[in-house]
Amino acid sequence: MEKLFASPAKYVQGRGVASQLGDHASSLGESALLLGDETVLGLVEDSVTASLESAGFETRAVTFDGEASQTEIERIVDVAEAEGSDVVVGAGGGKGIDTAKAVADATGAATVSMPTVASTDAPTSSLSVIYSDHGEFEAYRFYDRHPDLVLVDTELIAAAPTRFFVSGIGDALATWYEADAARRDTDGENFFGGRPTRAGTALAELCYETLQDHAASAVEAVERDAVTESVEAVTEANTLLSGLGFENGGIAAAHSIHNGLTQLESTHDASHGEKVNVGTISQLVLEGKPDGQVAETIRFTSELGLPVTLAEIGVDDVEAADLDAVAEAACADDETIHNEPFAVEPAAVRDAILTADALGHKHGAN
Numbered sequence: 001m002e003k004l005f006a007s008p009a010k011y012v013q014g015r016g017v018a019s020q021l022g023d024h025a026s027s028l029g030e031s032a033l034l035l036g037d038e039t040v041l042g043l044v045e046d047s048v049t050a051s052l053e054s055a056g057f058e059t060r061a062v063t064f065d066g067e068a069s070q071t072e073i074e075r076i077v078d079v080a081e082a083e084g085s086d087v088v089v090g091a092g093g094g095k096g097i098d099t100a101k102a103v104a105d106a107t108g109a110a111t112v113s114m115p116t117v118a119s120t121d122a123p124t125s126s127l128s129v130i131y132s133d134h135g136e137f138e139a140y141r142f143y144d145r146h147p148d149l150v151l152v153d154t155e156l157i158a159a160a161p162t163r164f165f166v167s168g169i170g171d172a173l174a175t176w177y178e179a180d181a182a183r184r185d186t187d188g189e190n191f192f193g194g195r196p197t198r199a200g201t202a203l204a205e206l207c208y209e210t211l212q213d214h215a216a217s218a219v220e221a222v223e224r225d226a227v228t229e230s231v232e233a234v235t236e237a238n239t240l241l242s243g244l245g246f247e248n249g250g251i252a253a254a255h256s257i258h259n260g261l262t263q264l265e266s267t268h269d270a271s272h273g274e275k276v277n278v279g280t281i282s283q284l285v286l287e288g289k290p291d292g293q294v295a296e297t298i299r300f301t302s303e304l305g306l307p308v309t310l311a312e313i314g315v316d317d318v319e320a321a322d323l324d325a326v327a328e329a330a331c332a333d334d335e336t337i338h339n340e341p342f343a344v345e346p347a348a349v350r351d352a353i354l355t356a357d358a359l360g361h362k363h364g365a366n
Helices: 017-026 038-054 070-082 094-106 154-161 162-183 199-223 229-249 253-261 274-284 291-304 320-330 346-363
Strands: 011-015 031-036 058-063 086-091 110-115 125-133 137-142 148-152
Touching: 011 017, 011 229, 017 086, 017 110, 017 148, 031 038, 031 094, 031 137, 031 274, 038 058, 038 086, 038 199, 038 291, 058 070, 058 274, 070 125, 086 094, 094 110, 125 229, 148 154, 148 229, 154 199, 154 229, 162 199, 199 229, 199 291, 229 320, 253 274, 253 320, 274 291, 274 346, 291 320, 291 346, 320 346
Parallel strands: 011 148, 031 058, 031 086, 086 110, 110 148
Antiparallel strands: 125 137
């Protein structure tokens, strides 16, 4: 099997770069559709529209309803086609950006990712995570192209609620653990259907090292809406390093367990990265990692404010039938849990989640 690596065309990060969007996107088209939820548009619509229009774009804003579902994608495709938009700018969090990528793919437009929170690695990827109208995971949707431009204004990132930033750390921390599993599996694949390159695996490991070195300081800064070098480092880890690392390195059990957990309605108020962190701890147990490593991961993430127990993501009463459903969904034939370097069965996943939950109660700081 050949090795594959791919990435976005351009990545721009820094304080105040949102005002430069028009300059960086000027070669991509002439008519831009700005997509964001009501809160996001309240933050960026005026400045982004002014920047795009100064670069010669005709610009229309459309309000995203909050769910990356086929229904919402089709609604916004209709708007983009009616406007003749040849550039789609997705502003906000992962679901809004994933929806923008889906709309751009359907209409043949260029894609600009402009995250206003560092909560997921969606901005750099060539895929969307599609959910039902009610928030259950349905599928990954893959595209032939990555975003043409990823623009990350760290002033916006630092001003957003800290929970988003911390959630992004939970998502990013899984990158190395999962890429390492895919590397160790002789049949492990990345998201391009090839073997991971050394570069992809190295970026995943650098993501982990950056979070270990800077996460605690960065969270303290973001609590105060401050942009520091640690905030810049963790924003890059949450967005670029994690994005390149997960696609090119491959993912494994942590995200499959996240996908399984979305089957429980009680988890829908927990963010993507919060559920992924529970999945990461469960993956470490599933793989039989040393007790000290599991305990340290629990303590580190808990002290940052990430959930380490099922109760912290909304599952207060753990029912055997619910965990069986989570485990079955996590082990579906097309799930990435099969990138683990051993055969995985639902019973083993269920037992790993139960054990991880108990260890979370034992070692967690929350």
